[in-house]
Amino acid sequence: MEFDAVVVGSGPNGLAAGIEMARAGCSVCVFEARDTVGGGARSAELTLPGFTHDVCSAIHPLALASPFFNTLPLAKHGLEWIQPPAALAHPFDDGTAAVLELTIERTCATLGPDAHAYAKVFAPLVRNSVKLIPEILAPPAHLPRHPWALMRFGMKAVQSAQKFIDRHFKASHARGLFAGIAAHSNMPLDHRPTAAAGLLLGMLGHSGGWPMPKGGSQKLSDALAAHLTSLGGRIVTGTPITRLGQLPSARAILLDVTPQQLLQLSGEQFPPSYRWELHKYQYGPGVFKMDWALNSPIPWKADACRRAGTLHLGGSAEEIAAGEEAVAKGRCPERPYVLLAQQSLFDASRAPQGKHTAWAYCHVPRGSKVDMTERIESQIERFAPGFRDCVISRHTMTPLDFENYNPNYIGGDITGGIQNILQTVARPSLRISPYSTPVDNLFICSSSTPPAAGVHGMCGYYAARAALQRLGYNRHTRG
């Protein structure tokens, strides 16, 4: 065999899988279709020279909390986290904002009559976060070390965000804040388990923050790639894999791809039942994304917005819910829920002196060709009048641009498949080890496996553990 392990795809999960195999002593080679590593964690000068934009992911509470990334010497390889003073601001039409601050107390100060209810929800989660994070970011079939903490979280998380909001919060600020966080799930808010995203990301906001890598998301990927190389791993870029026969011989092959590509690459080797499971795997809505080069910071009406790395623009919980429901029904909302990041306010390396960047996207139906530029910019203007006057240059990406950029984004779905209850448990299929396939040496390691979307590398880590077990390795031997 030429290698112990070959990995296809250098997204956060592909690199994590490669690192875990390499630190167990395996020889590893990673093949990446594009000319740079990183998958959904890359940066580029999308607008003008000197302006660094995050092409996909921008804000990294999951990477900071990742039990796997936390075992790696990424700082040694140049990764530096920047924590904005506040994780998130959610502005309203009256010029006020709900703010997800590092402390629960300061957050509560922005939530009026729901302050007590908010603290009652989040204080126990934050107290237990050290126990909870590794449990939540693990495959569903694992043996929990903290079953009670996990069960208490699970009972809340399994609800729809809508139900959760109605049960716990009565006023606009807490309702809007929770709805905006839960809408990261990219599903209608009356579907289960959308409360999970609200609870997990809210808890992470208080336990570690919502940071960004200094210099852009690419720095995280570069640090992972540098660590893999330091362990002896090889990375070959600019090489799309269209058939497994292209790969050198290996004892294990780990694919950082979604079920649709898994079928294309190796479907004929699978029994009909597994092929059927992969065929019926469901993808979610797409995204329309914009990046701007700006003359000045965004002129938010609410001062608190200037302290936050991330903004959720959509107003009330009801408005956000209506927008997400429209998307699920195949329509582009007139007033979309917009996720926005303003990295250059906290990281001067992102733009020339005195200039700024902004990053934003909204959900749209999968494969939508509708240009959302006007609607996204109108949502920003609504909370920051004069925004358009700050724009020097803009760059847009439709769902199909995303699929062309990275074949894992089927129709622009950035989550690797919808995260409903079925596809939380059976991701991508119902197997004891969802990372294994019916072909002995073939594994799937992308966000289409547990614990699903986000830059945390845990899918890759657990896929590598499954492969190592199959190859007869026990615990890792190198750091």
Ligand SMILES: Cc1cc2nc3c(=O)[nH]c(=O)nc-3n(C[C@H](O)[C@H](O)[C@H](O)COP(=O)(O)OP(=O)(O)OC[C@H]3O[C@@H](n4cnc5c(N)ncnc54)[C@H](O)[C@@H]3O)c2cc1C
């Ligand atoms: C617009 C946008 C915003 C996002 N925002 C955030 C955020 O702020 N925070 C967050 O945590 N997450 C965010 N995400 C989600 C996050 O980027 C993904 O969940 C994560 O990157 C998934 O990692 P992965 O390794 O499974 O796959 P990917 O990152 O998609 O990587 C897959 C890699 O495999 C390569 N590849 C695929 N097929 C082949 C092939 N046949 N041959 C060779 N190479 C191949 C691709 O080129 C790609 O490099 C965002 C995503 C997008 C698109």
